Amino acid sequence: MKVLPAGINYSSFYKFGNKIHLHFGDFINADVFDLNNADGINYTLFNEKLKTQLQPLVYEVKPLDKKLLKQKFGKSSLLQKIILAPFALAGALLHAPLYWTIKCIVTLLFGKTDHFTSIMFGLLLLTYPFYLAAITIVAYSTGAGWGLLTLIVMPLLAFSYVKYGVRKG
Numbered sequence: 001m002k003v004l005p006a007g008i009n010y011s012s013f014y015k016f017g018n019k020i021h022l023h024f025g026d027f028i029n030a031d032v033f034d035l036n037n038a039d040g041i042n043y044t045l046f047n048e049k050l051k052t053q054l055q056p057l058v059y060e061v062k063p064l065d066k067k068l069l070k071q072k073f074g075k076s077s078l079l080q081k082i083i084l085a086p087f088a089l090a091g092a093l094l095h096a097p098l099y100w101t102i103k104c105i106v107t108l109l110f111g112k113t114d115h116f117t118s119i120m121f122g123l124l125l126l127t128y129p130f131y132l133a134a135i136t137i138v139a140y141s142t143g144a145g146w147g148l149l150t151l152i153v154m155p156l157l158a159f160s161y162v163k164y165g166v167r168k169g
Contacts (some may be wrong), residue, residue, distance in 0.1 A: 003028040005050055007057025009072070010117065019073040025053035076165035088164035091157030098131045099124070 005025035028049050033042045061068050102123045110119055132154055140147025 001030045003050070005053040005057060007054055009059045021073070023057040025057055028053070076163070081164060084160045084164045087157055087160035091161035094154060095158050095161070098127060102127065
């Protein structure tokens, strides 16, 4: 058996539009452990190897250390913000009903736990195709002929909003 240590770093646990950095260590193979040792000894050795590899992979950033967060995760340029602003605004407005509905449900059911972002991501991933289909049907039924274009435009507007760099709690 092999174990691959992975450091997952989020720019925030609770804000929308996280930047995520993944860092991987070296495989830890089972053959480096002496099977004649007691299980407790091997568990301790494994945990030590894992801790040694994970420490440089995971960022230690205090929540209010904005300078270190910017250093680690970067910031959108002014030109990028100017170009994306109208598209980001449209993306925010068109996706607000789905996002805020899911956020209210998750907050009511689970509160602000460490898994908040994961639950939000999972529910948005599952519900977005249905939301997109509903918007497309409504746009297509208006008879304007641009209804199917929403299948391409809506995700691009959402992407523009995320790339704009808005971080709302």
